Amino acid sequence: GAVVSQHPSWVICKSGTSVKIECRSLDFQATTMFWYRQFPKQSLMLMATSNEGSKATYEQGVEKDKFLINHASLTLSTLTVTSAHPEDSSFYICSARKRDRETGELFFGEGSRLTVL
Amino acid sequence: AQSVTQPDIHITVSEGASLELRCNYSYGATPYLFWYVQSPGQGLQLLLKYFSGDTLVQGIKGFEAEFKRSQSSFNLRKPSVHWSDAAEYFCAVGAGGATNKLIFGTGTLLAVQP
Numbered sequence: 257g258a259v260v261s262q263h264p265s266w267v268i269c270k271s272g273t274s275v276k277i278e279c280r281s282l283d284f285q286a287t288t289m290f291w292y293r294q295f296p297k298q299s300l301m302l303m304a305t306s307n308e309g310s311k312a313t314y315e316q317g318v319e320k321d322k323f324l325i326n327h328a329s330l331t332l333s334t335l336t337v338t339s340a341h342p343e344d345s346s347f348y349i350c351s352a353r354k355r356d357r358e359t360g361e362l363f364f365g366e367g368s369r370l371t372v373l
Numbered sequence: 374a375q376s377v378t379q380p381d382i383h384i385t386v387s388e389g390a391s392l393e394l395r396c397n398y399s400y401g402a403t404p405y406l407f408w409y410v411q412s413p414g415q416g417l418q419l420l421l422k423y424f425s426g427d428t429l430v431q432g433i434k435g436f437e438a439e440f441k442r443s444q445s446s447f448n449l450r451k452p453s454v455h456w457s458d459a460a461e462y463f464c465a466v467g468a469g470g471a472t473n474k475l476i477f478g479t480g481t482l483l484a485v486q487p
Contacts, residue, residue, distance in 0.1 A: 262416070290474070299463065299477045300417075349416055351475075362467075362475060364409070366416040 259283055260352050262365035269340055270373055276336045277368045279350030285330035286352035290362065291323075294347040306333045340372045375400045377466050379478035386454050387486045394449040394481050396464030405467035406447040407475065408438055412460045420462075423447065434458070459485045 259282040269275050279289055288307050292300040304314045304325050312325035322344075324336040333352075337344050347369050351362040376399045386392050398404055405424055409417040421432025428440040438449045447464060464478040 260416075299479045302474060302476075305474065347414075351417075361407075361419070361422060363419075364417040367414070369414070 258354060258363040260286075260350065260363045260365040262348075262350055262368045264368060265366060266369040266371075268371045268373065271341050272339055274336055274338045275340055275370060276334055277348055277350075277370070279333045279335070279352070279365055281331045281352045281354075281363070284352075284354045286333075286354065287330065288353045289327060289333040290351045290353075291325060291333075291335050292349045292351065294349060294367075296347075300349060303335075337370065340370070342372045345370055345372045375404075375466050375476045377464050377476055377478035379462075379464055379481050381481045382479070383482045383484070385484040385486060388456050389453050392449075392451045392454045392458070392483070394462050394464075394483070396447045396449065396478060397445050398447060398464070398466045399445065400466055406438075406440060407465040407467065408432065408436070408447070408449050409463045409465060409477075410434075410460050411463065411480075417463065420449070454483075454485055456485045456487065459483055 261280045263278045291303045293303050294300045302315050303318045304312045306312045306325045306327040308327045308330050314320045327333040347367050349367045351364045378397045380395050407422045408420040410420050411417050420436050421430050423430050423440045431437050436451050440447050461480045461482050463480045465475040467475045
């Protein structure tokens with residue numbers, strides 16, 4: 257299989273605090289991971305592309321200092337929402353591309369729901 | 374620029390009836406096309422994908438999709454819908470290559486009546 261796991265699946269935090277979300281590829285190595293954000297009843301919006309051992313590439317309009325992404329190993333990428341505010345409340349989903357698979361196929365985590373009070 | 378359009382925001386079908394979800398894309402080259410399904414509060418599960426070759430692709434759970442270049446479409450079909458198919462369906466187009474970015478449509482929410 258190709259399993260991608262996110263942790264935590266849901267988190268509630270106070271405004272001004274930072275929250276870290278982990279994305280792990282459990283049974284494969286992922287050279288590239290992607291972070292998406294999904295607002296209620298809307299589609300997924302790509303936030304950034306994370307490559308192992310290098311800096312993430314952020315999409316236009318995404319604040320890199322607010323959404324810190326680290327891809328320290330071939331099986332783990334983390335997204336840290338710094339100084340979170342209520343408008344950051346959303347469903348965050350990661351996806352990963354297998355190191356040895358054909359172009360284009362991604363495997364998605366189950367998502368992490370962030371609620372900022 | 375790449376884009377994906379899913380014209381139907383919400384569709385309701387009766388259990389056992391056939392289903393077709395529409396997807397149109399805009400892309401300059403041969404696209405990589407995907408259909409994903411999302412249950413409430415869950416991540417995305419890949420139903421099927423098209424990279425090249427046979428334009429009619431078979432997926433999991435009895436779904437199929439047909440790539441029509443002339444219409445820039447990749448519609449998803451199922452001959453007989455089950456109640457468990459109720460979910461949100463997303464069509465996506467990928468550029469492939471090193472970036473592997475996927476651009477998603479706005480999704481179609483499928484409701485299944487008993």
